[in-house]
Amino acid sequence: MTERLAGKVALVTGAARGIGRDLALGLAAHGARVQVADREAPTETLAALDVEHRGLALAADIADRAAVGSLFASLDRLDILVNCAGITGWVDVTNPAEDVWDAVVATNLKGTFFCSTEAAGLMRAVGGGSIINISSVVAARGHHGLAAYGATKGGINALTIQLASELAADGIRVNAVAPGATNVARNLADEPRYAELWAERIPLGRAAETDDIVGPVLFFASPDSAYVTGQVLYVDGGWTVVGDLPDAYRERIPGS
Ligand SMILES: NC(=O)c1ccc[n+]([C@@H]2O[C@H](COP(=O)([O-])OP(=O)(O)OC[C@H]3O[C@@H](n4cnc5c(N)ncnc54)[C@H](O)[C@@H]3O)[C@@H](O)[C@H]2O)c1
Numbered sequence: 001m002t003e004r005l006a007g008k009v010a011l012v013t014g015a016a017r018g019i020g021r022d023l024a025l026g027l028a029a030h031g032a033r034v035q036v037a038d039r040e041a042p043t044e045t046l047a048a049l050d051v052e053h054r055g056l057a058l059a060a061d062i063a064d065r066a067a068v069g070s071l072f073a074s075l076d077r078l079d080i081l082v083n084c085a086g087i088t089g090w091v092d093v094t095n096p097a098e099d100v101w102d103a104v105v106a107t108n109l110k111g112t113f114f115c116s117t118e119a120a121g122l123m124r125a126v127g128g129g130s131i132i133n134i135s136s137v138v139a140a141r142g143h144h145g146l147a148a149y150g151a152t153k154g155g156i157n158a159l160t161i162q163l164a165s166e167l168a169a170d171g172i173r174v175n176a177v178a179p180g181a182t183n184v185a186r187n188l189a190d191e192p193r194y195a196e197l198w199a200e201r202i203p204l205g206r207a208a209e210t211d212d213i214v215g216p217v218l219f220f221a222s223p224d225s226a227y228v229t230g231q232v233l234y235v236d237g238g239w240t241v242v243g244d245l246p247d248a249y250r251e252r253i254p255g256s
Contacts, residue, residue: 004222007029009055009077013062013115015040018184019134020147023082026214027221028053032080037062060085062111063103068185072118077126081119081223083112084134084157090145099156101148108152113159120167128171132220134213135161135178137236153178157232164230173229175220178180180236182208202216 014020028034028049035055043177046057052251060071062085072078086094089104092099116131123129138146139153157176164174181187181198188194196227198207216235234240 001029002029005080005218007163008032008079008219008221009075010080011035011055011078011119012082012084012112013037013060014134015045015133016040016242017045019179019182019213020082020084020215021045021048023084023217025049026211026218027080027082029200030218030222032221035075037085042141049053061200061203062108062115063106063177065110065114066119068111070112072115072122075122078119078122079129080214081115081123081129081131082134082217082221083131085111086134086136086152087149088146091148091149093147097147099165102192104148105221106154108149109155109159116159116163120163120170120172123172125168129173130225131167132170132217133176134172135160135176137178137180137231137234137240139178139232140234140240160232161230168229173220175225175229175233177213177216177220178232178234178236179208179213179237180234182210182213184210201239202236203242206237208235221233221248 010032012020012024015024016038024034024045031056033053034049035079036045037058037060039061040059041059044056046098058071060067062068063108086108089100091100112133130156133156138150139157160174160176183195195207216233217242
């Protein structure tokens with residue numbers, strides 16, 4: 001569509017499906033050569049990229065520090081990293097499962113951190129780059145059952161600030177995109193009325209499509225955001241800025 005990322009090499013983790021898959025397609029559509037990674041090599045996503053912008057399909061469990069090292073050792077250049085791989089891991093706080101907590105922290109927080117530090121090594125070699133972390137609205141709003149997930153996404157927001165500060169001198173910008181409820185196959189399988197139920201609660205009147213996340217990520221990946229680092233952009237149709245009013249007050253102006 002455009003060539004604004006021409007000459008740039010990107011890596012998207014969690015690119016086999018959902019948001020990560022469409023982010024890979026979006027970066028390629030704007031001229032980047034895109035490498036895609038997931039627990040199993042995301043060959044279908046790679047095949048969906050046009051040949052000119054097709055990099056490698058790589059298998060790596062980002063919760064495994066050694067696997068992250070091997071993943072980045074297979075790259076010869078990197079300008080853009082999108083840390084999209086993530087798991088939800090529902091936790092019952094009355095009987096919390098330690099293995100779920102550990103798995104969510106290992107993928108979402110540890111994985112994001114070590115992918116970023118590995119990427120920074122490659123980005124220094126080309127004079128800079130852009131790291132984009134995929135956070136969540138659950139970093140900012142309470143959500144039943146998501147204590148572990150929310151803690152990791154809040155951690156990603158804090159990590160974004162810390163890494164932005166530490167890597168700025170190397171010309172590496174670090175920002176986060178925090179999606180709200182998004183219509184991915186996983187969510188629609190969990191709850192067939194997912195889109196409809198969220199549409200009732202979101203000021204813009206609908207859940208996000210994966211495409212809604214692409215533009216904000218492209219902004220952080222491109223020179224359009226050359227002077228922006230350490231920021232978290234909520235892409236949620238206005239959900240996080242609206243208090244959960246009693247139904248009787250939703251459309252009422254007191255005194256009128
Ligand atoms: N869908 C939403 O409503 C929503 C909302 C806010 C944030 N997010 C975030 O967006 C990102 C993508 O979510 P999605 O909805 O597209 O999920 P998804 O389940 O459709 O896709 C996630 C991908 O990440 C991969 N993955 C998971 N753990 C991994 C690991 N340890 N190593 C390598 N790959 C791994 C999975 O195999 C899968 O392909 C996640 O970070 C998620 O927390 C999603």
